[in-house]
Amino acid sequence: VTKCDFRLIVATHEDLEKCVKQGKFRSDLFYRLNVIPLVIPPLRERKEDIALLADHFVQTLKKEFCTNVTTISPEVLRIFEHYEWPGNVREMSNIIERILYSMDGMEDTIRMEHLPILFRSLTSKSPDVNVIKLKGMKESSEKEALMQAILIANNNKNKAAKILGIHRTALYKKMKKFNISLTTQ
Numbered sequence: 001v002t003k004c005d006f007r008l009i010v011a012t013h014e015d016l017e018k019c020v021k022q023g024k025f026r027s028d029l030f031y032r033l034n035v036i037p038l039v040i041p042p043l044r045e046r047k048e049d050i051a052l053l054a055d056h057f058v059q060t061l062k063k064e065f066c067t068n069v070t071t072i073s074p075e076v077l078r079i080f081e082h083y084e085w086p087g088n089v090r091e092m093s094n095i096i097e098r099i100l101y102s103m104d105g106m107e108d109t110i111r112m113e114h115l116p117i118l119f120r121s122l123t124s125k126s127p128d129v130n131v132i133k134l135k136g137m138k139e140s141s142e143k144e145a146l147m148q149a150i151l152i153a154n155n156n157k158n159k160a161a162k163i164l165g166i167h168r169t170a171l172y173k174k175m176k177k178f179n180i181s182l183t184t185q
Contacts, residue, residue, distance in 0.1 A: 008033070043085040043092065050080050053089060057096040058110070065100045072110045079115065102147055117141050143178040146171070155182045 010033055019025035043050065054072055062069050072080075085091055099114045107114075117140040145164065153159035161171040175181070 043088050044083075047081050050092075051077050053092060054080055054096060057093050058100070061093075061097055061100050065097075065105075067100055067103060067105050068108045069100060069103065069110060070108050073112070075112050076110050076115065079112075098144070098148065101151060102144065116144055139178075142174065143180070146174055146178060146180055150180070150182070157182075 014025075016025055016030050016034070020027045020030050043053070051072075054077065058069055058072060080092070087094070095116065096110075098116055099110055103110070103114055146160070149160040149163040150157075153163060157171055158168055161168045164171065166174075
């Protein structure tokens with residue numbers, strides 16, 4: 001048996017005290033975990049943190065993606081500030097990762113056109129967002145889905161095709177259509 005000294009940090013979206021009272025969470029575990037509770041409001045309630053967090057994720061992830069991106073346009077930041085962030089900070093990190101993945105490595109600023117199409121359409125209440133044609137939306141979403149599947153599959157075309165639920169030859173055709181190559185990812 002190896003002895004170790006550690007601190008356990010846990011996070012939840014649930015009100016654990018309420019769950020204990022309802023019998024949905026063990027009280028003994030709750031009292032062991034509840035030594036120093038930190039209550040951090042969701043991102044949608046901390047609008048002043050959005051620009052700082054977005055910049056932090058860009059600076060952190062740009063190294064991983066070998067990109068020149070250093071800034072986020074004011075329009076994108078405005079959309080981020082008006083977005084509800086149901087997935088909280090993890091959602092922001094994932095969106096910025098997706099944006100950096102899909103950008104040309106030479107660009108230095110995240111602009112409106114880099115936002116995922118579904119993200120743009122959800123924020124279309126903002127006056128700065130243009131109405132998107134259905135055909136363009138479909139093609140952009142399809143390209144994003146292809147790129148995301150290839151990323152998840154670690155550039156394995158067979159796995160990417162399975163993730164998308166299409167035949168491998170259909171994947172090849174779509175990659176050709178959208179000019180996606182494994183080397184330019």
